Amino acid sequence: MLTRRRLLAGAGAGVALGLPLGPAAKAAGAAAQSVRLPLPGGPDERPITTDFPQKGAMILQRTRPPLLETPFEVFDQGVFTPNDRFYVRWHWAVIPQSVEVDKFRLNVRGQVDRPLALSMSDILALPRLEYAAVNECSGNSRGLFQPRVAGGQWANGAMGNALWTGVRLKDVLDRAGVKAGAVQVRFNGMDDPVVSEGPDFMKSLAVDHARDGEVMIAYAMNGQQLPLLNGFPLRLVVPGWYATYWLKMLNDIEVLNGPDSNFWMKTAYTIPDTPHADMKPGQANVPMVPINRLNPRSFVTNIKAGSTVKVGSPISVRGIAFGGYTGVKQVDFSSDGGKNWIAAQLGKDEGKYSFRQWQARFTPAAKGDVTLMVRCTNSSGEAQPAEPNWNPSGFMRNVIEATPVAVA
Amino acid sequence: MKRRISLLLLVAGVAFASPAAPAANAPLTLKSVDVTLPDSDRALPDGPGVDAVQNNCVSCHSAGMILTQPALPKAVWEAEVAKMRNVYKAPVDDKDVPDIVGYLAAVKGPK
Numbered sequence: 001m002l003t004r005r006r007l008l009a010g011a012g013a014g015v016a017l018g019l020p021l022g023p024a025a026k027a028a029g030a031a032a033q034s035v036r037l038p039l040p041g042g043p044d045e046r047p048i049t050t051d052f053p054q055k056g057a058m059i060l061q062r063t064r065p066p067l068l069e070t071p072f073e074v075f076d077q078g079v080f081t082p083n084d085r086f087y088v089r090w091h092w093a094v095i096p097q098s099v100e101v102d103k104f105r106l107n108v109r110g111q112v113d114r115p116l117a118l119s120m121s122d123i124l125a126l127p128r129l130e131y132a133a134v135n136e137c138s139g140n141s142r143g144l145f146q147p148r149v150a151g152g153q154w155a156n157g158a159m160g161n162a163l164w165t166g167v168r169l170k171d172v173l174d175r176a177g178v179k180a181g182a183v184q185v186r187f188n189g190m191d192d193p194v195v196s197e198g199p200d201f202m203k204s205l206a207v208d209h210a211r212d213g214e215v216m217i218a219y220a221m222n223g224q225q226l227p228l229l230n231g232f233p234l235r236l237v238v239p240g241w242y243a244t245y246w247l248k249m250l251n252d253i254e255v256l257n258g259p260d261s262n263f264w265m266k267t268a269y270t271i272p273d274t275p276h277a278d279m280k281p282g283q284a285n286v287p288m289v290p291i292n293r294l295n296p297r298s299f300v301t302n303i304k305a306g307s308t309v310k311v312g313s314p315i316s317v318r319g320i321a322f323g324g325y326t327g328v329k330q331v332d333f334s335s336d337g338g339k340n341w342i343a344a345q346l347g348k349d350e351g352k353y354s355f356r357q358w359q360a361r362f363t364p365a366a367k368g369d370v371t372l373m374v375r376c377t378n379s380s381g382e383a384q385p386a387e388p389n390w391n392p393s394g395f396m397r398n399v400i401e402a403t404p405v406a407v408a
Numbered sequence: 409m410k411r412r413i414s415l416l417l418l419v420a421g422v423a424f425a426s427p428a429a430p431a432a433n434a435p436l437t438l439k440s441v442d443v444t445l446p447d448s449d450r451a452l453p454d455g456p457g458v459d460a461v462q463n464n465c466v467s468c469h470s471a472g473m474i475l476t477q478p479a480l481p482k483a484v485w486e487a488e489v490a491k492m493r494n495v496y497k498a499p500v501d502d503k504d505v506p507d508i509v510g511y512l513a514a515v516k517g518p519k
Binding site for chain 2: 041049053060062063066093095098100102120143149165193194197198225228232233263267
């Protein structure tokens with residue numbers, strides 16, 4: 001149960017941010033201590049927590065290992081997600097709670113000419129790189145899948161956008177000297193399995209991808225060092241790819257001379273090798289491949305589902321969009337459930353991997369129920385699909401979002 | 409894509425140019441971190457098998473993992489428990505498996 005301190009803290013945050021009030025809070029007439037997520041069939045109520053270090057008010061999905069979702073109204077406040085509201089996702093519960101910068105080393109080993117143990121000073125002395133990029137959990141929106149699937153029951157807040165600062169992975173690999181015949185580069189962090197025989201969380205990229213000059217070893221997000229729960233002191237940034245590759249607390253890079261067969265590459269985080277990673281429940285013999293590039297998505301952020309708007313009055317609608325593995329070409333808005341679409345106005349371009357704001361205006365002509373829809377088309381011409389995808393892991397949802405509102 | 413690449417070394421007091429958050433103007437120096445992660449204060453509902461779940465499941469993940477799950481068929485819970493044992497190497501005794509599956513199917517099964 002909530003302590004008095006948490007209740008008061010939650011109440012303050014709730015009032016300031018306009019968090020939706022849970023039923024318990026409504027009954028009490030004041031404190032926002034929970035939120036309802038739009039998960040079909042429930043359970044839909046989640047506590048709001050302020051108990052996690054370096055974090056503000058977050059939706060508590062799981063305490064240990066932490067799964068913290070960003071409350072959706074944060075995405076209405078700008079394209080950059082504040083560090084203290086950025087979502088959190090860990091696989092194993094053995095997470096170092098203290099990191100001494102002077103003692104930290106990043107090891108580079110395997111198929112290299114010169115194994116390295118880089119200090120933070122060594123890393124900070126390398127050429128600096130900075131860009132904005134969306135970090136989205138493979139299972140963002142899993143709780144919206146129908147039929148429902150097991151796993152972290154996220155709504156749409158397991159994503160965020162930050163300005164990342166760090167060094168090129170390529171520069172670090174070049175310093176070690178990658179040997180001819182290297183195939184993949186594997187990344188490991190300081191977290192460990194609770195059970196010693198359990199599979200340590202590691203992910204790999206193809207050597208050419210690792211050396212593309214974009215993949216970054218980041219030491220800052222939004223101009224500040226990373227919160228511990230977002231990977232302090234270093235995390236991999238793989239722009240345009242799902243967050244499972246963005247290894248947190250990165251301290252080990254191993255160059256491999258063959259494909260990585262570890263559980264987290266070979267078995268976990270695989271998707272149907274089909275358009276939109278879509279398949280039928282129970283469908284057999286579907287070829288599976290490791291999850292990879294982000295797909296395009298877009299959201300309304302300033303009007304909540306179920307709210308009421310006034311007939312005959314012009315309304316400004318706004319939100320965020322991202323193209324995934326490339327930029328946003330176009331965002332279209334519909335105020336009639338997808339029958340007619342208008343091009344939304346796009347906000348400042350912060351780079352092709354960033355969230356981009358959009359806005360549109362409409363005037364509800366008649367009373368009744370309407371459905372607002374928003375659709376992103378990316379620079380490669382890929383648009384969000386009208387039908388939701390399904391796969392047993394609940395990955396890569398990117399259906400056109402629908403926001404039902406009442407006109408009165 | 410827009411990028412700013414700088415050869416400047418990071419020096420205490422050098423501000424980050426950033427359109428990001430208000431805090432982005434603060435100087436970047438990496439400081440050691442020492443935090444405490446909170447313990448879970450959520451409890452599993454009572455029911456047959458709750459002790460087996462308490463003894464075998466919550467050392468790797470707190471109760472919230474279970475509490476937030478949707479209703480799923482018993483076969484799905486059997487597969488989940490098998491995955492926890494075979495893939496994640498949870499040391500669960502054979503004799504506890506029916507209790508755990510039964511509890512999950514009762515608490516998180518179709519009504």
